[in-house]
Amino acid sequence: MSDSESDKDIVLYDLDGEVAVITLNRPEKRNAVSDRVIKALAAAVDRAQEEAKAAVICGNGKHFCAGLDLAEHVKRSPIEGVHHSRSWHAVFDRIEAGKIPFFSALHGAVVGGGLELAAATHIRVADATTFFALPEGTRGIFVGGGASVRVGRLCGVARMTDMMLTGRTVSAEQGEHWNLCQYVVGEGEAKAFAIDLARKAAQNAEMSNYSIIHALPRVGDMSRADGLFLESFVASMAASSPEAEERLNAFLNKSAARLSHPGK
Ligand code: 1HE
Numbered sequence: 666m667s668d669s670e671s672d673k674d675i676v677l678y679d680l681d682g683e684v685a686v687i688t689l690n691r692p693e694k695r696n697a698v699s700d701r702v703i704k705a706l707a708a709a710v711d712r713a714q715e716e717a718k719a720a721v722i723c724g725n726g727k728h729f730c731a732g733l734d735l736a737e738h739v740k741r742s743p744i745e746g747v748h749h750s751r752s753w754h755a756v757f758d759r760i761e762a763g764k765i766p767f768f769s770a771l772h773g774a775v776v777g778g779g780l781e782l783a784a785a786t787h788i789r790v791a792d793a794t795t796f797f798a799l800p801e802g803t804r805g806i807f808v809g810g811g812a813s814v815r816v817g818r819l820c821g822v823a824r825m826t827d828m829m830l831t832g833r834t835v836s837a838e839q840g841e842h843w844n845l846c847q848y849v850v851g852e853g854e855a856k857a858f859a860i861d862l863a864r865k866a867a868q869n870a871e872m873s874n875y876s877i878i879h880a881l882p883r884v885g886d887m888s889r890a891d892g893l894f895l896e897s898f899v900a901s902m903a904a905s906s907p908e909a910e911e912r913l914n915a916f917l918n919k920s921a922a923r924l925s926h927p928g929k
Pocket of ligand 1: 697732774806809
């Protein structure tokens with residue numbers, strides 16, 4: 666930590682209606698994730714779960730996130746390294762499997778731990794300047810913030826292996842093709858776009874959102890038979906909530922909006 670940084674908010678938190686906006690704010694270090702950043706991010710994530718119905722994570726400056734703060738990493742003993750990695754897992758798990766959906770708004774470098782953070786969010790919106798990379802192999806280290814579990818599941822083990830062995834960078838368009846992000850938007854537009862999506866998700870029934878973010882990844886890890894069995898129980902629970910009754914009736918009495926073709 667530099668002296669000029671010690672009294673600064675390295676993670677900003679803002680509540681915009683029902684959407685919490687969490688901003689990595691260490692632009693001079695390209696939002697590299699130090700121990701202080703992890704603690705501040707954990708606090709912001711916990712606060713969002715209590716106050717908001719959806720949240721957006723973004724970064725200030727030229728890049729979303731340059732990953733692990735390499736200046737801190739060199740000083741760790743092996744056991745400190747394990748605890749450090751587990752501390753990242755703890756906060757990223759709270760993002761992936763908490764109370765509310767998380768969206769990430771990506772631009773510039775989304776690399777190493779930055780990609781691990783983005784992969785913990787449910788929807789990734791990349792602007793045209795975004796590039797993804799896992800440079801751990803070239804730095805003599807290994808992923809430690811959950812990439813071997815999350816990034817491998819998103820883009821496939823073969824592509825992740827390629828990223829790690831060759832250190833290649835992947836553009837936003839290629840990243841969408843590889844499932845590293847779900848949306849690609851114009852330069853500088855990711856944050857507003859992600860907030861808009863988060864606002865839409867915030868309108869869903871809480872039980873539906875909770876079921877989506879918790880049941881889908883679990884079902885993905887189960888056998889087909891177990892997945893279908895769990896699905897029936899989640900579906901029945903969600904459908905019997907008062908919110909479901911209200912929303913189904915709104916459709917039937919024609920007060921709910923109709924779906925339409927995306928081009929219209
Ligand atoms: C950093 C870091 C960092 C920048 N840790 N200080 N991550 C990486 O291997 C990515 C390393 N970073 C880069 O490749 C580039 O910095 C970027 C492509 C992200 C941005 O480039 P650029 O030209 O805009 O910035 P810069 O001039 O390289 O960096 C500006 C400052 O940020 C500079 O410090 P300064 O004091 O000389 O001004 C950099 O040293 C500093 N900086 N990135 C520390 N990562 C749980 S395991 C996860 C494992 C990983 O994440 S490994 C991947 C680490």
